[in-house]
Each structure stands twice: as C-alpha cells, then as structure tokens.
Amino acid sequence: MNLAHVARVKNTNIVMANSDPLHVAVGVIEGTDGHVFISKRHQALHQGDKWEFPGGKVEAGETVYDALVRELREECNIEVQSASPLTVIHHQYQDKRVMLDVWRVTSFSGEIGQNEGQEWLWVPIYALGAYQFPEANQAIIDLLENPL
Numbered sequence: 291m292n293l294a295h296v297a298r299v300k301n302t303n304i305v306m307a308n309s310d311p312l313h314v315a316v317g318v319i320e321g322t323d324g325h326v327f328i329s330k331r332h333q334a335l336h337q338g339d340k341w342e343f344p345g346g347k348v349e350a351g352e353t354v355y356d357a358l359v360r361e362l363r364e365e366c367n368i369e370v371q372s373a374s375p376l377t378v379i380h381h382q383y384q385d386k387r388v389m390l391d392v393w394r395v396t397s398f399s400g401e402i403g404q405n406e407g408q409e410w411l412w413v414p415i416y417a418l419g420a421y422q423f424p425e426a427n428q429a430i431i432d433l434l435e436n437p438l
C-alpha cells in the first residue's frame with residue numbers, strides 16, 4: 291500500500307480507489323500434449339464462476355516465483371519444477387485493480403487437480419476462447435494464441 295493513497299479523515303483510514311494494484315502470481319501450466327490447465331473460480335470469489343489459470347496474491351516478503359510455487363501447491367497439488375515469465379497484465383475492474391504476473395509452468399511433479407473441489411480441465415490453446423475468463427485474461431489468451 292502506498293501511504294500517499296491513505297487519507298486520514300476523522301481518525302479513520304480511507305483507502306483511495308487509486309491505491310496500489312493487487313499483485314497476483316498466475317500460472318499457465320502446460321501439459322505434455324500442449325494443453326493448458328484451467329479451473330473454475332469459486333462462485334463466491336471476485337470474478338466468481340469464471341475460468342482462470344491457477345494462482346493468487348503475492349504476500350508481503352515473497353517473490354513472485356515463491357508465490358507462484360506456493361499457490362500452485364495449495365490450489366492444484368503440484369510442485370513447480372520450472373517456470374518462466376510470460377507477461378504482466380495491468381487491469382482495472384470496477385471494484386479493484388490487478389497486476390497479473392503470468393508465468394508459463396513447463397515442468398512440475400505431483401498429481402494435478404483442484405484442491406478446493408472446483409471443476410478443472412486440460413484445454414488446447416485453440417479452444418480457450420470457448421470458456422469465460424475474467425476480462426484481464428483476454429490479453430493472456432491472445433498471447434498464447436499468437437506467441438511473439
């Protein structure tokens with residue numbers, strides 16, 4: 291949080307709408323056949339019921355890579371063995387601003403699944419367009435469909 295964005299009014303801290311974005315580590319997990327792993331966000335979450343690439347918030351004192359490894363262990367039961375940065379997406383939703391730090395996960399161990407009981411799938415890249423993702427993900431999908 292940037293202190294410049296916190297105003298003190300009548301002894302209450304007010305966080306202004308332009309505060310620092312939520313930093314999120316996101317993994318595009320690649321299977322052996324070129325498919326990628328997607329899972330459905332829990333209905334109650336921000337952007338609920340949409341498909342996502344697994345990941346979550348980078349915690350204080352953590353590197354993005356550490357956060358990626360931790361989130362994929364917690365959410366999908368895998369140990370990341372190698373990953374490389376793919377892109378960084380800045381996106382403003384109506385209610386929050388996110389910075390998605392997106393990594394390609396090229397090698398992992400463990401039996402992949404979804405630890406919180408949500409639906410999950412391996413999907414070929416050409417079929418990603420058939421699934422509803424949060425708005426910010428369109429840029430990731432474009433990049434996967436048309437690599438630089």
Ligand SMILES: Nc1nc2c([nH]c(=O)n2[C@@H]2O[C@H](COP(=O)(O)OP(=O)(O)OP(=O)(O)O)[C@@H](O)[C@H]2O)c(=O)[nH]1
Pocket residue numbers: 312314315316335336337341342343344345346347361386388390424425426427
């Ligand atoms: N994991 C993930 N988050 C995404 C994607 N696209 C996207 O806009 N987000 C946004 O990034 C933010 C943080 O992700 P998250 O909810 O997975 O964070 P988390 O696992 O730490 O959640 P938690 O608070 O339940 O522990 C959410 O506002 C979510 O809507 C995506 O593909 N994957």
Ligand SMILES: [Mg+2]
Pocket residue numbers: 344345346347361365
């Ligand atoms: Mg998450």
